[in-house]
Amino acid sequence: MSEKELEAQIAALAAEVAELKRRANPPEPPKFDGPRGPTTTELAVARMGMSPRMMRDMANAVGDDAVRGIVRDGLASQRLAPLGAEGRVRPSLPGGMREPTPLGPPGGQRTQDLIGKLLDVQDARERAELIEREAHRLVKK
Numbered sequence: 698m699s700e701k702e703l704e705a706q707i708a709a710l711a712a713e714v715a716e717l718k719r720r721a722n723p724p725e726p727p728k729f730d731g732p733r734g735p736t737t738t739e740l741a742v743a744r745m746g747m748s749p750r751m752m753r754d755m756a757n758a759v760g761d762d763a764v765r766g767i768v769r770d771g772l773a774s775q776r777l778a779p780l781g782a783e784g785r786v787r788p789s790l791p792g793g794m795r796e797p798t799p800l801g802p803p804g805g806q807r808t809q810d811l812i813g814k815l816l817d818v819q820d821a822r823e824r825a826e827l828i829e830r831e832a833h834r835l836v837k838k
Contacts, residue, residue, distance in 0.1 A: 698706075735743070747755070756764060803809075
């Protein structure tokens with residue numbers, strides 16, 4: 698290759714590198730002067746409120762006593778029983794702690810018995826299905 702060909706090739710490669718750099722670094726987004734508008738979240742939160750007219754209509758429809766009761770119930774402290782208690786509540790200790798629940802089968806023995814029965818029924822179904830498949834296979838021979 699001659700020197701002129703090498704210079705032309707270098708110039709072409711330099712132009713290609715410049716183009717790739719331009720594509721890799723896109724221009725900065727435009728800067729806007731002035732106050733910033735609300736975000737999408739702010740707009741959504743603003744739409745969650747009710748107009749005073751709608752609030753007044755709702756209060757008239759339900760009544761002040763019902764609304765006061767709802768607010769009072771929402772502010773009251775709630776002591777919920779554990780879901781799996783099945784009527785028995787553990788005694789409370791000072792400081793709000795409770796005695797640990799004794800270990801046993803999850804859901805109680807009655808639940809375990811029901812699960813065992815369901816498994817037995819499923820086993821019987823699967824056994825009957827296998828017998829039926831085997832009978833069909835023997836008949837086809």
